[in-house]
Amino acid sequence: xxxxxxxxxxxxxxxxxxxxxxxxxxxxxxxxxxxxxxxxxxxxxxxxxxxxxxxxxxxxxxxxxxxxxxxxxxxxxxxxxxxxxxxxxxxxxxxxxxxxxxxxxxxxxxxxxxxxxxxxxxxxxxxxxxxxxxxx
Numbered sequence: 001x002x003x004x005x006x007x008x009x010x011x012x013x014x015x016x017x018x019x020x021x022x023x024x025x026x027x028x029x030x031x032x033x034x035x036x037x038x039x040x041x042x043x044x045x046x047x048x049x050x051x052x053x054x055x056x057x058x059x060x061x062x063x064x065x066x067x068x069x070x071x072x073x074x075x076x077x078x079x080x081x082x083x084x085x086x087x088x089x090x091x092x093x094x095x096x097x098x099x100x101x102x103x104x105x106x107x108x109x110x111x112x113x114x115x116x117x118x119x120x121x122x123x124x125x126x127x128x129x130x131x132x133x134x135x136x
């Protein structure tokens with residue numbers, strides 16, 4: 001494997017990276033337990049319409065910092081994915097009700113569903129990008 005300082009075998013690189021992985025097994029559960037409720041709380045910003053474009057990244061950033069604080073800044077390879085997955089799960093009720101309003105309302109709730117989807121995508125991607133920096 002080519003590295004910035006020359007060639008090294010994959011086993012050597014893997015051993016060196018394992019030193020920096022400090023997440024414990026329960027950090028993934030902590031990340032999920034923090035991210036999902038914050039996603040559900042922040043999803044009410046989808047009701048603000050167009051302003052969700054500006055608020056969703058803020059909610060994702062706040063959730064990322066809360067997760068980082070909750071796991072005491074420990075690093076893990078899949079910690080960002082666990083938090084992002086839990087964040088999407090936290091957004092599912094709002095997405096479900098938005099889709100239900102579109103189906104039952106004859107398309108009148110289409111903008112609400114669109115804003116709920118925009119919130120989910122923007123906030124989750126912000127959370128993942130912010131936490132990816134503490135992964136390996």
